[in-house]
Amino acid sequence: MNTKVDVAIVGAGTAGLAALRDVRRQTDNFVLINKPPYGTTCARVGCMPSKTLIAAANAFHATTLLDTFGVRGAAQLEADIPAVLERVRALRGDFVASVLKSTEGLGQRSIEGHARLDGEHRLIVDGNVIEADQIILAPGSSPVVPKPWRAFSDRLLTTDTLFEQTNLPARIGVIGLGAIGVEMAQALSRLGIEVHGFDGAEQMAGTTDAKIAKALHSALSREFAIHLGADVDLAEVEGGIEIKWGQDRVVVDKVLVAVGRRQNVQDIGLETLGVPLDDKGLPEIDPQTMRIGTTSVLLAGDANGQNALLHEGSDEGHIAGLNATSDTPIKLDRRTPMSITFSSPQVASVGKRADHPELEDCLVGEVDFSAQGRARVIQKNEGLLRIYATRGDGRLLGAEMAAPAAEHLAHLLALAIDQNLTVYDLLRIPFYHPTLEEGMRTALREIARELPKCSVSDLAGCAALETAALE
Ligand SMILES: Cc1cc2nc3c(=O)[nH]c(=O)nc-3n(C[C@H](O)[C@H](O)[C@H](O)COP(=O)(O)OP(=O)(O)OC[C@H]3O[C@@H](n4cnc5c(N)ncnc54)[C@H](O)[C@@H]3O)c2cc1C
Numbered sequence: 344m345n346t347k348v349d350v351a352i353v354g355a356g357t358a359g360l361a362a363l364r365d366v367r368r369q370t371d372n373f374v375l376i377n378k379p380p381y382g383t384t385c386a387r388v389g390c391m392p393s394k395t396l397i398a399a400a401n402a403f404h405a406t407t408l409l410d411t412f413g414v415r416g417a418a419q420l421e422a423d424i425p426a427v428l429e430r431v432r433a434l435r436g437d438f439v440a441s442v443l444k445s446t447e448g449l450g451q452r453s454i455e456g457h458a459r460l461d462g463e464h465r466l467i468v469d470g471n472v473i474e475a476d477q478i479i480l481a482p483g484s485s486p487v488v489p490k491p492w493r494a495f496s497d498r499l500l501t502t503d504t505l506f507e508q509t510n511l512p513a514r515i516g517v518i519g520l521g522a523i524g525v526e527m528a529q530a531l532s533r534l535g536i537e538v539h540g541f542d543g544a545e546q547m548a549g550t551t552d553a554k555i556a557k558a559l560h561s562a563l564s565r566e567f568a569i570h571l572g573a574d575v576d577l578a579e580v581e582g583g584i585e586i587k588w589g590q591d592r593v594v595v596d597k598v599l600v601a602v603g604r605r606q607n608v609q610d611i612g613l614e615t616l617g618v619p620l621d622d623k624g625l626p627e628i629d630p631q632t633m634r635i636g637t638t639s640v641l642l643a644g645d646a647n648g649q650n651a652l653l654h655e656g657s658d659e660g661h662i663a664g665l666n667a668t669s670d671t672p673i674k675l676d677r678r679t680p681m682s683i684t685f686s687s688p689q690v691a692s693v694g695k696r697a698d699h700p701e702l703e704d705c706l707v708g709e710v711d712f713s714a715q716g717r718a719r720v721i722q723k724n725e726g727l728l729r730i731y732a733t734r735g736d737g738r739l740l741g742a743e744m745a746a747p748a749a750e751h752l753a754h755l756l757a758l759a760i761d762q763n764l765t766v767y768d769l770l771r772i773p774f775y776h777p778t779l780e781e782g783m784r785t786a787l788r789e790i791a792r793e794l795p796k797c798s799v800s801d802l803a804g805c806a807a808l809e810t811a812a813l814e
């Protein structure tokens with residue numbers, strides 16, 4: 344078979360399918376090549392099954408708080424883990440089915456197989472050649488499993504295998520406490536499994552603000568054992584896997600490896616493009632067009648090593664699809680950075696992160712949710728929110744939090760940062776009582792106190808900043 348098309352898309356994941364939508368609007372002469380499985384990482388083994396597991400764990404955990412509310416009898420309840428996992432797979436099946444619908448009817452334009460570049464206009468798919476004017480690569484990423492650990496086969500889990508389990512053992516070690524490790528370690532612990540979490544670094548879930556990292560550590564360590572700065576070694580022993588770190592050791596039944604994901608670019612032929620590749624084998628791309636240099640190849644989604652998040656991958660597929668079908672470059676501005684880890688408290692980061700040079704001399708306002716009214720009422724009174732703003736005019740730069748309902752606070756703050764608003768602009772919105780958003784107002788007011796004096800009145804305008812501000 345020798346095929347000549349306008350556009351070839353490699354990867355039927357979130358990024359590839361987003362690209363497909365734009366490409367289809369411009370041409371019928373395309374192919375979508377995917378190495379099975381189909382259904383996207385997000386729906387199959389990523390965002391959706393993980394959040395389904397977390398929802399079950401949180402529902403069960405909530406029953407442990409009932410006594411505090413004066414509701415008795417919850418101690419009799421137990422988590423039926425096989426049933427929990429069955430529900431995860433059932434919902435996962437629905438999410439995958441709806442993804443698969445988007446490629447129905449492609450016929451011969453949908454090709455199953457491993458694609459490899461052979462220069463900027465050719466792909467080899469299982470021995471067949473496909474020539475394309477433009478090529479969009481969106482091959483995603485895969486869990487990293489250090490080589491020496493692969494020998495533990497059945498005792499080793501990754502998120503590719505976790506949701507396929509029909510039951511889970513009594514003791515699980517989680518190595519790596521990034522977003523995946525933290526989410527899964529807490530969920531497993533909340534389902535009644537003895538969890539031991541480890542990370543080589545000192546901060547979890549990608550936090551960059553030391554105070555937020557500390558607040559998160561303090562909340563999570565009440566639920567499961569956490570070992571940070573731990574250089575772990577694994578060994579198979581009678582009845583399980585021994586995890587060794589320093590002078591300490593613990594035996595668990597299985598280990599979930601969550602030490603990061605590697606871009607699927609090892610065998611995709613990027614070296615045939617003749618552009619420089621970094622130590623991960625990745626080329627430089629323009630994040631506004633997704634194009635690799637001046638070649639006819641675009642690289643989108645997890646595979647480009649930039650932002651391994653669903654909404655970013657989807658945007659990147661869209662940008663790549665537009666550019667692959669346009670004679671002139673279409674440069675799109677990227678969104679305000681935002682990430683959320685679905686632990687309790689949730690971890691979120693918006694805008695510039697604490698390690699950004701611009702935040703070296705900024706104003707910081709914070710709120711501790713342990714004493715916050717609404718958080719106490721709903722028994723979710725833990726965590727910290729920190730907001731960063733410019734010293735001169737209080738323009739919002741970013742925020743990091745380990746806080747209740749951080750997913751909602753993060754979206755509100757992202758809108759404010761995107762709109763280039765100041766602390767006073769945000770203080771002008773109504774804050775209903777009693778809400779968690781009032782906690783955010785506390786942090787904003789702390790910054791406002793450092794800004795040029797406005798008025799002593801709570802409903803005053805701020806002439807110095809030329810903005811009406813209800814503090
Ligand atoms: C456990 C987990 C939880 C997550 N939770 C969240 C979350 O809550 N929120 C969030 O924003 N993000 C989350 N993510 C990240 C999110 O899932 C990814 O960023 C997103 O799915 C990446 O999409 P993609 O299109 O780049 O890759 P994928 O969806 O993996 O698609 C890549 C496709 O390319 C195919 N392929 C690979 N190589 C080739 C080749 N050579 N030839 C042909 N086809 C090939 C693959 O088989 C695959 O079908 C999570 C990830 C994981 C693992």
Ligand SMILES: NC(=O)c1ccc[n+]([C@@H]2O[C@H](COP(=O)([O-])OP(=O)(O)OC[C@H]3O[C@@H](n4cnc5c(N)ncnc54)[C@H](O)[C@@H]3O)[C@@H](O)[C@H]2O)c1
Nearest residue numbers: 519520521522523524542543544601602603651683684685
């Ligand atoms: N809620 C979400 O948005 C969400 C959830 C899950 C995953 N994701 C995406 O998936 C990506 C991958 O997630 P991840 O958590 O696997 O990767 P990660 O890179 O975010 O975290 C990996 C963690 O493992 C640690 N680590 C690495 N090697 C280690 C070792 N040998 N021993 C102990 N610790 C070690 C690192 O210090 C790090 O904290 C994330 O970057 C994120 O983009 C997002």
